[in-house]
Amino acid sequence: DHHERKRKKESREAHERSHKAKKMIGLKAKLYHKQRHAEKIQMKKTIKMHEQRKTKQKNDDKTPEGAVPAYLLDREGQSRAKVLSNMIKQKRKEKAGKWEVPLPKVRAQGETEVLKVIRTGKRQKKAWKRMVTKVCFVGDGFTRKPPKYERFIRPTGLRFKKAHVTHPELKATFCLPILGVKKNPSSPLYTSLGVITKGTVIEVNVSELGLVTQGGKVIWGKYAQVTNNPENDGCINAVLLV
Amino acid sequence: MSSEDVERLLIQFQDENGEILGSPFDVPLDITQDKLQLVCNALLQKEEPVPLAFFVQGEMEVVSSLGTCVKALGVETEQVLPVVYQPQALFRVRAVTRCTSTLQGHTEAVISVAFSPTGKYLASGSGDTTVRFWDLTTETPHHTSRGHTHWVLSIAWSPDGKKLASGCKNSQICLWDPVTGAQIGRTLTGHTKWITWLCWEPLHLNPECRYLASSSKDGSIRIWDTVLGRCEKILTGHTQSVTCVKWGGDGLLYTSSQDRTVKVWRAKDGVQCRTLQGHAHWVNTLALSTDHVLRTGAFEPANATVNPQDLTGSLEELKEKALERYNKVRGSAPERLVSGSDDFTLFLWNPAQDKKPLARMTGHSALVNEVLFSPDTRLLASASFDKSVKIWDGRTGKYLMSLRGHVASVYQIAWSADSRLLVSGSSDSTLKVWDIKSGKLNMDLPGHADEVYAVDWSPDGQRVASGGKDKCLRIWRR
Numbered sequence: 001d002h003h004e005r006k007r008k009k010e011s012r013e014a015h016e017r018s019h020k021a022k023k024m025i026g027l028k029a030k031l032y033h034k035q036r037h038a039e040k041i042q043m044k045k046t047i048k049m050h051e052q053r054k055t056k057q058k059n060d061d062k063t064p065e066g067a068v069p070a071y072l073l074d075r076e077g078q079s080r081a082k083v084l085s086n087m088i089k090q091k092r093k094e095k096a097g098k099w100e101v102p103l104p105k106v107r108a109q110g111e112t113e114v115l116k117v118i119r120t121g122k123r124q125k126k127a128w129k130r131m132v133t134k135v136c137f138v139g140d141g142f143t144r145k146p147p148k149y150e151r152f153i154r155p156t157g158l159r160f161k162k163a164h165v166t167h168p169e170l171k172a173t174f175c176l177p178i179l180g181v182k183k184n185p186s187s188p189l190y191t192s193l194g195v196i197t198k199g200t201v202i203e204v205n206v207s208e209l210g211l212v213t214q215g216g217k218v219i220w221g222k223y224a225q226v227t228n229n230p231e232n233d234g235c236i237n238a239v240l241l242v
Numbered sequence: 243m244s245s246e247d248v249e250r251l252l253i254q255f256q257d258e259n260g261e262i263l264g265s266p267f268d269v270p271l272d273i274t275q276d277k278l279q280l281v282c283n284a285l286l287q288k289e290e291p292v293p294l295a296f297f298v299q300g301e302m303e304v305v306s307s308l309g310t311c312v313k314a315l316g317v318e319t320e321q322v323l324p325v326v327y328q329p330q331a332l333f334r335v336r337a338v339t340r341c342t343s344t345l346q347g348h349t350e351a352v353i354s355v356a357f358s359p360t361g362k363y364l365a366s367g368s369g370d371t372t373v374r375f376w377d378l379t380t381e382t383p384h385h386t387s388r389g390h391t392h393w394v395l396s397i398a399w400s401p402d403g404k405k406l407a408s409g410c411k412n413s414q415i416c417l418w419d420p421v422t423g424a425q426i427g428r429t430l431t432g433h434t435k436w437i438t439w440l441c442w443e444p445l446h447l448n449p450e451c452r453y454l455a456s457s458s459k460d461g462s463i464r465i466w467d468t469v470l471g472r473c474e475k476i477l478t479g480h481t482q483s484v485t486c487v488k489w490g491g492d493g494l495l496y497t498s499s500q501d502r503t504v505k506v507w508r509a510k511d512g513v514q515c516r517t518l519q520g521h522a523h524w525v526n527t528l529a530l531s532t533d534h535v536l537r538t539g540a541f542e543p544a545n546a547t548v549n550p551q552d553l554t555g556s557l558e559e560l561k562e563k564a565l566e567r568y569n570k571v572r573g574s575a576p577e578r579l580v581s582g583s584d585d586f587t588l589f590l591w592n593p594a595q596d597k598k599p600l601a602r603m604t605g606h607s608a609l610v611n612e613v614l615f616s617p618d619t620r621l622l623a624s625a626s627f628d629k630s631v632k633i634w635d636g637r638t639g640k641y642l643m644s645l646r647g648h649v650a651s652v653y654q655i656a657w658s659a660d661s662r663l664l665v666s667g668s669s670d671s672t673l674k675v676w677d678i679k680s681g682k683l684n685m686d687l688p689g690h691a692d693e694v695y696a697v698d699w700s701p702d703g704q705r706v707a708s709g710g711k712d713k714c715l716r717i718w719r720r
Contacts, residue, residue: 063392067369069353069695070395070438071526071611071653073459074483074500170502170523210522212587216604 101225102168102239106199109134109186114195118153129153135160135230137178137194137202152193160196163236165204165224178236179203179221196236200226204238251312252322255282258637259574266322271309278304282327297326331618331660333544335703337675337684338665338718342705343381344689345715347374352709354396354696358403359538361700363420364707365406366715367394373408374715375420378705381717385423389416395437398454401445401539402560405468407454409437415456417468428471435459441489443509445539446564449557455495455509457484463497465512475512479505486528490577491536491568496593498525504581506593518591520599523584527612531578531636534617534657535571538701540564543617543659571619578636580622582610588624590639601639605632612654616661621678623664627651631666633678643681647674656699656706667694667708673718675706687718 024032093100115130131153138159144150166173182201184190196202207220224238249271255263264285269278275296283291296304298311304325312323350369357364363384364376373394377384392411399406405426406418413433417426436459443453453474454466463477463484482500489495494515495507504518504525530536540555540563555563576594583589588603588610608628615622615636622634631645631652650670657664663684664676671692675685692711699706706718 063350063369063371065350065369067351067353067393069653070436071485073395073436210520211585212522212602212604214586214605214607216602 101201101241103199103225103227106185106197109190109197114186114190114197115152131155132158132193132195133231134158135196135236137161137181137196139180139194154193158231160230160236163202163204163224163226163238165206165238165240167209167240168242174208176204176206176208179205182223196226196230198226198229201241202226202236202238204240206240249309251308253308253325254322255285256324256326258326258328263327269308271312272307273309274307275304278308278325293330295328295330297328298323328620331544331662333660333703335658335660335663336720337663337677338687338706339685339720340718341687341689341716342719343717345376345381345383345717346713347383347386348372348709348713348715350393351692351711351713352695352715353393355698355707355709355715356397356399356406357698357700357705357707358399358406358420359401359701360403360541361702361704362403363399364700364715364717365397365399365408365418365420366696366707366709367397367408368709368713369393371410373397373406373416373418375406375418375423376715378717385420387416387418387423387425389425389429390414392436396440398440398442399537400442400451400454401537401564402449402451403539403541405451407440407442407468409440409456411436413437413458413460415440415454415466427468430456430466430468430471430473432464432473432476433458433460433462435483438484439486441487443489444491444536444564444568446491446561446568447493449561449564453509455487455489457487457497459483461499461501463487463495463507465509477507477512477514479514479517482524485524485526488528488530488533488579489536490530490594491532491572492577492594494594496528496530496579498528498581500524502583504528504579504591504593516593516597518581518589518593518597518599520589520602521581521583521585521587523609525581525583526610527582529580529582529613529615529622531615531619532568532572533615534659534701535568538567540567541701542567543701543703571617578615578619580613580615580639582613582624582626584609586610586626586628588613588622588634588639590622603632603634603639603641605641605644606630608651611652614655614657616657616678617659618661621661623655623657625652625655625666629668631655631664631676633664633681645674645676645681645683647676647683647686648672650693653693653695654697656697658699659701659703665697665699665706667697667710669693671710671712673697673706673708689716690714 114134116133117127118129118131120126135158136154162175163178164173165176180203181194182203184200201223203221204224206222211219223241226238228237230236252266254266279294304311348368352366352368354367367373371390373387375385390410394408394410397408409415415430419426439457441455452469457463461480464473465475467474480499484497484499486498493509495509498504502521506516507514540560579591579593581589586606589599590601591599606626606628610624610626612625620636622636624632629648633642648668652666652668655666667673671690673687677684690710694708694710697708709715
């Protein structure tokens with residue numbers, strides 16, 4: 001009677017639902033199918049959870065191998081085979097003159113990107129002046145050449161003196177003054193101009209950190225490589241080369 | 243035929259702190275070290291003659307005769323020459339030469355090894371989560387204490403030798419009774435990351451040996467009451483892992499951390515007194531000049547017998563003895579602290595008084611893993627990953643000598659109780675015993691199959707125990 005009818009109606013629901021889903025068309029169908037998809041995902045999740053309870057889990061209580069004393073815990077040990085192969089690799093690199101830097105390959109920047117043509121002259125026809133569009137470093141005692149004769153203009157708005165340098169092992173960042181631009185990977189011209197782009201190796205003043213050489217002398221300059229595009233961010237981020 | 247026209251010289255005996263002993267003496271230049279000893283002992287008027295070492299101008303030691311030193315230094319013979327005398331330890335520890343036994347039993351690498359303050363018991367913690375006690379007279383296993391759930395990283399004996407505390411990688415601390423091997427009290431929990439170091443309160447401050455300090459990777463230090471089994475104080479302040487904690491004899495706690503600082507705290511109320519800055523990388527290890535005396539408490543190594551015995555006497559007597567020994571070693575100057583770091587240097591501090599370091603000791607070409615003062619506080623040894631051990635002057639931090647011989651990183655060192663010998667364990671699986679006076683290798687002790695992780699010299703000087711990655715504990719004797 002009531003219960004019988006209810007039971008039968010509920011069992012018919014599945015068939016009716018699938019009939020409706022097949023028949024529906026248009027926007028209504030899209031919405032319905034989206035909703036149904038979400039429902040099905042939830043159902044599958046709960047079924048999987050139930051199944052997991054039935055199956056046995058791997059015993060995670062076993063203590064892992066490779067016990068080390070406390071002073072070795074935060075350090076990565078190198079396997080002995082690795083040490084030998086590393087030594088050979090380093091010898092080969094030194095012979096080839098390649099140096100290890102965090103960013104080995106950087107996109108080379110062409111002249112049209114870095115230097116903008118500035119027109120001069122009564123009829124604005126002369127086009128021998130260039131303005132640097134990237135961040136640069138000029139140094140303390142910099143004085144411009146007489147404006148009539150200077151070929152490369154470095155705007156003061158794009159001149160930076162400090163860089164945010166991160167120590168790779170300590171994971172701490174310091175704001176250190178720049179001492180100079182060592183090498184710009186795109187071109188030696190940019191190196192001499194002092195243009196800083198991503199991948200440039202700069203020299204920074206690290207006397208703040210308190211590093212000392214074996215002989216007791218204080219280290220005050222170290223190389224760092226720039227890791228961001230300073231003209232987009234407004235600051236120079238670099239990672240220290242230890 | 244040759245006339246006995248030897249030059250004479252006026253010398254004035256001074257002790258290490260600069261106090262003058264007696265009046266200036268007129269001695270011939272070719273006087274030897276033994277005769278100087280006789281004269282000085284007569285002046286000191288002690289009952290037994292004490293072995294002494296003599297130093298001219300604080301640097302050169304009088305080895306054969308005074309004349310050689312004077313010529314080498316080019317000192318003026320017209321003026322009175324101050325000669326500093328240093329009493330050496332009365333007893334002599336003999337170098338260990340052979341491995342008497344290999345104690346197997348651990349199923350994983352042995353990470354920490356410690357002798358009890360009297361040298362009667364030996365305990366070792368390992369990666370198989372057990373702490374094992376070993377019987378030294380028969381050199382066999384005594385007890386296996388289970389209770390930890392992860393590697394046992396550090397163990398520490400209480401200064402009276404009645405309890406052993408062990409900390410594991412799951413940040414739990416357990417206390418064990420060495421006689422029965424059973425756990426005392428509850429497991430102390432509270433830290434959130436692994437325990438890096440454990441240190442008991444010195445005996446002369448509290449003869450019951452009740453309080454224990456523990457440092458952990460979570461950057462906090464907790465002081466535990468072992469009788470009640472709960473945490474008394476939590477000292478926070480470090481921003482990164484605390485690598486070492488030492489409880490000084492004056493009621494101050496010293497902690498070093500990976501955030502490049504060393505902090506000084508008052509043990510009574512847990513207030514931070516000072517922050518010592520200067521290092522450029524993680525500070526790995528600390529050593530106090532009174533470390534050895536605080537560790538041995540009321541036990542006097544000179545009174546050691548062949549069969550080590552437990553300490554007897556009431557709490558008051560023990561406290562008196564410990565205090566006396568502590569004051570003798572400390573002298574008039576406050577405790578000195580040395581910290582070794584990943585930036586390849588060490589700093590010598592006077593933490594009770596100054597924020598500025600006394601000296602910066604450079605010279606290592608790789609990170610410094612452990613530093614230790616010699617038991618008579620005159621010398622300082624530093625073990626580093628650059629395969630060498632360097633000896634420095636304990637008072638000024640001046641470099642004295644380098645001990646080279648290991649072919650891989652030196653992990654741990656231990657001084658003998660008379661400060662004449664030093665043993666070092668390294669990742670090249672050997673231990674080496676060095677003679678400090680000559681600066682040369684005394685004994686090479688191979689035998690371990692893999693890296694040596696922990697080394698300890700018993701306070702009575704008879705045995706050296708070492709444990710390593712090969713899961714064996716080796717005992718070395720003469």
